[in-house]
Amino acid sequence: MVTWIPPVEIKVRNPPPESDMALKQPKTETSEDSLALSLEDCYTQAAVNRWQADQTLTALDQIADEVPVAMVYNGISHAVMMASPCDLDDFALGFSLSEGIIKTADELYGLELVRAEADNLAAGIEIQLSITTQRSMQLKQRRRNLTGRTGCGLCGTESLQQAIRPVKQVPCLPPASPAAVEHALQQLQANQPLQTITGACHGAAWCDLQGNIQLLREDVGRHNALDKLVGALQRAATDLSQGFILVSSRASYEMVHKAASCGISSLVAVSAPTGLALQLAQQAGLNLIGFARPGRHVIYHQSITTGTTQSFDDSEEL
Numbered sequence: 001m002v003t004w005i006p007p008v009e010i011k012v013r014n015p016p017p018e019s020d021m022a023l024k025q026p027k028t029e030t031s032e033d034s035l036a037l038s039l040e041d042c043y044t045q046a047a048v049n050r051w052q053a054d055q056t057l058t059a060l061d062q063i064a065d066e067v068p069v070a071m072v073y074n075g076i077s078h079a080v081m082m083a084s085p086c087d088l089d090d091f092a093l094g095f096s097l098s099e100g101i102i103k104t105a106d107e108l109y110g111l112e113l114v115r116a117e118a119d120n121l122a123a124g125i126e127i128q129l130s131i132t133t134q135r136s137m138q139l140k141q142r143r144r145n146l147t148g149r150t151g152c153g154l155c156g157t158e159s160l161q162q163a164i165r166p167v168k169q170v171p172c173l174p175p176a177s178p179a180a181v182e183h184a185l186q187q188l189q190a191n192q193p194l195q196t197i198t199g200a201c202h203g204a205a206w207c208d209l210q211g212n213i214q215l216l217r218e219d220v221g222r223h224n225a226l227d228k229l230v231g232a233l234q235r236a237a238t239d240l241s242q243g244f245i246l247v248s249s250r251a252s253y254e255m256v257h258k259a260a261s262c263g264i265s266s267l268v269a270v271s272a273p274t275g276l277a278l279q280l281a282q283q284a285g286l287n288l289i290g291f292a293r294p295g296r297h298v299i300y301h302q303s304i305t306t307g308t309t310q311s312f313d314d315s316e317e318l
Contacts (some may be wrong), residue, residue, distance in 0.1 A: 041065070041121065042084045043198050064200035066220045068124035071095060074136045075128075078143075084194065084201060084219040085121060087228045088113055091219075092127045094231030098258035100165070101139055105234045107132045164276075167257055167284045173265040175287035175302045176211070176244040181268055183211030184246045185292055188270075192248070194218040203248045204229040206238065214243065222249035223258065230262050240264055244287070251290055253277045260284040265303070268292050273300055 048061040066082045096102045109130040116123040184207040192203040204225040205216040217228035244266035251273035266287040281288040285303040
């Protein structure tokens with residue numbers, strides 16, 4: 001059964017001016033004007049016309065919500081992501097760790113979630129985080145290094161070096177066993193309620209060595225789902241040597257980097273990895289499995305060889 005960790009409650013009020021935020025210590029206590037977001041806050045209903053079997057029928061459909069979520073560190077806005085408005089406390093911690101803004105969870109002193117408008121969730125949510133002075137200074141320096149560059153994306157050597165950060169070595173452990181991967185896949189859909197309702201969300205699951213799903217987080221974005229899971233794992237003080245991550249998406253460069261940055265040794269994806277993701281997994285010593293489907297999967301990299309392998313044509317995996 002998936003473990004549920006209660007979310008931080010969300011203040012319903014307009015955010016304070018930036019000058020006030022810089023002096024204010026984020027809090028996670030509840031209050032009379034707080035509102036905890038639930039699964040029902042992550043989707044809306046819309047009237048649609050369904051065409052099926054040469055018939056058009058009017059029906060109600062459930063549409064996944066995505067809202068702007070701003071990460072604000074010690075009063076300074078760092079990034080805004082479009083995300084599902086659930087498990088945002090896990091999101092904040094996981095994003096901070098996987099992006100290298102903090103190195104350990106205890107460098108995050110506290111956080112407060114603030115809705116931009118009380119009656120309009122789509123207006124966005126601001127996550128105000130209080131981190132150590134040292135990490136705050138490093139974050140400011142990182143931002144200064146980016147100022148003055150052209151706005152055409154990844155331009156020039158320095159920009160590319162900033163985008164493709166060095167990857168951390170992970171503990172050398174065996175990959176997930178075929179039986180464990182199969183068992184985890186069998187449970188994945190049943191543990192994704194938001195995906196079941198909307199059909200528009202990714203899931204990231206922590207599975208034990210037998211393939212039992214212990215934690216799962218969902219989001220419209222695959223990176224966000226993984227960040228939420230990373231945060232939940234930290235809050236639960238999970239032993240990361242005793243399991244693997246299963247994601248319902250492809251294994252992109254960012255997914256491998258986020259997993260490795262948090263010391264996770266095995267990543268299993270239901271779709272393919274990218275070439276850069278494979279290179280990164282090889283550099284980090286991370287076990288990378290793709291095309292995980294019932295009865296089959298592809299081991300792209302393993303840090304420990306556990307037995308003989310047979311070659312086959314995977315050109316029809318998609």
